[in-house]
Amino acid sequence: MSSDAAPVSRFVRRLLSRSALDVNEQQALLRLSGQVAQMRPNQEFVTAGETVDHSCLVADGLAARHDQVGDGARRYTAFYVPGDMCDLDSMACPTTVSGLLALTATTILRVPHVELRRLVDGYPGIALAFSRDKAAEASIRAEWTRNLTRKPARARMAHLICEMGVRMELAALGARHSFRLDVAQQHLAEALGITSVHVSRTLQSLRSTGLLRTKSQRIFIEDWSGLASLGRFDSSYLLVDGPDRAFSQNKLRQRVVRRL
C-alpha cells in the first residue's frame, strides 16, 4: 500500500470547488492513501458485477464508466478527469453494475472504503462534501441523458467538448478553451451515441465553421460562445460556483492544499 499526495490534493481541490472544508478536514483528506495502479489505454480497472472494497481516484489520464452490450459495442455513461473519485457510490453499493476503464494511459489510486468511511463518520464537512460530489455526478449524468436526446451530432459534440473544457480547467489541467483530450474518436463516438465515422465528419464540420481547432490530442476552442450556444451548454449542472457552495474563507483554506 503506497500513497501519493498529489492526486489526493487534486481531489481535495475539486471538493473545495463545491463545499467548504476546514483545515482539519482537508488535512484528514490529504492523509488518504491507497494502492497506485497504472493503466494502459482501454484497460479496465473495475469490471461490472464485481464487488469492490475501494473507490478509484483518477490521478492522471482519463477514465470512463462503460457498459459492454451484447454485440461487443461499448457505450460510455461518464468520463472522469484527474481529481475525480470514480465511484463513491460503491461505498453504499459495493457490487458494481458498470465497469470502469482507462481511455488513455491513466494512473489511478485505489482508496479503501474503510478509510473513506472513517472520514465520513469523523468529519461532517467531509460527509457533506461527498454528498455534494455524488449529487454533482448524478447531475452530470442527467445532463448526458439530455445531451443525447433530440440533438444533432454537431450540438452533442459541442456540448461534450465544452463540458470537458470546464472540467479540465477546474482540475487545473488547462484552460477551458485549450486543453488536452487524449481520446480516440471511437471513444467520443461511444460517449455521444454516434459512429466514429460520424465523429470524424462532425469534427471536420466544427473545424470548418471556425469553432475549434485540434492539434495532436489538444483541443483549441476558437469561439467559446459559439460552441456553447450550438451545444446549448450551460455549466450550472456541474454544480460549481453555485449558490450552494459555502465559500466563506475558502480562498484562505485552499492554501492548505496548495502548500503540499
Add this chain to the structure above:
Amino acid sequence: MSSDAAPVSRFVRRLLSRSALDVNEQQALLRLSGQVAQMRPNQEFVTAGETVDHSCLVADGLAARHDQVGDGARRYTAFYVPGDMCDLDSMACPTTVSGLLALTATTILRVPHVELRRLVDGYPGIALAFSRDKAAEASIRAEWTRNLTRKPARARMAHLICEMGVRMELAALGARHSFRLDVAQQHLAEALGITSVHVSRTLQSLRSTGLLRTKSQRIFIEDWSGLASLGRFDSSYLLVDGPDRAFSQNKLRQRVVRRL
C-alpha cells in the same frame, strides 16, 4: 402541515427492497410528515433554479425530472413512480438544476429536509438506505443514458416499458406485465428522444409483433422475454434483490410496514 401514512409506507417498502431497516428505523420513517399537494397533468412542482427546503415523495400518479430547452421542447431525464423520493440530492444541494413535474394527476408529499436530516443523523441504517437509494437513482440515470445511445426506437421503447413494469411491480402497483402507464405519447417521446409521431409508429410496431397490447392507459406485455431481449433489458441496474441487499430477516421486518 398535514401527514399521510400510506405514501410514506410505500416509500419505506421501497427502501426495504434495497436495504435492511430495523423496527425502530422503520417506525421513525413512518412518522415522517409533510405537506400534501395535488398536481394536475403537466403541472410543475419544482422549478429549475429554485432553492428548496424539502424533498418530494410521489404518493400517487407519475412524475418526471425535466429540463426546458430553449425552443420550448422538453426532455425528461427520470421518471418517478409512487414511493419514490424525487430529490434526496437536494438535501446536499438545495438549489435545483432541473425541474420536476407531474405527468398525470399526481399527489406529492413535501417532506422537510430538517426531518430527513434528523433521521439520517439519528439512524445509521436510514443513512445507508438513503445512500443506496441515491446510488440506485444514479444507476438508473446511467441506464437511461445507455438506452438513448445507438439503439433504434423499438429497442428504446422496449427498455423503458420493461423498466416501468418492474418499478411499478416493486411499488405494488401492478405486475410487470400488466400495469397502468398513464402518460401521453408526447411524454414517452420526450423521455426516449424521439418524436411523438415516431412513438406512435413504434408502439404500433411493438403491438403488431405481438410483444404487447395497450388498452386505455394500461400496458399488457404479452411476451416479456421478447420485449426484454429487444430492449436489452437487464434489471440489475435497478439495484434490487442484488447481492448488496442485507436481507437478514427482511421478510419479518417488512410486516411493520404492511401492518399500517
Add this chain to the structure above:
DNA sequence: CGGATGATTGAGAAGTCTCAACCGTGGTGG
C-alpha cells in the same frame, strides 16, 4: 521500411424527422 492503429472519404441504405391532414374519443354546452 513495414505494420498497426486511427482518421478520412465515398456511396448507398436505413432510420427518423417534419409537416400536414385525418381520425377517435371524451367532455361541454346548446
Add this chain to the structure above:
DNA sequence: CCACCACGGTTGAGACTTCTCAATCATCCG
C-alpha cells in the same frame, strides 16, 4: 340528446441525418 370542440393518436410523403461498409490515407513505432 346531439353538435361541437379539444386533445391526443394515426397516417402519409418527402427530406434529412446518420449508418454501414469498404477503401484509402496519415501517423507513429518497432
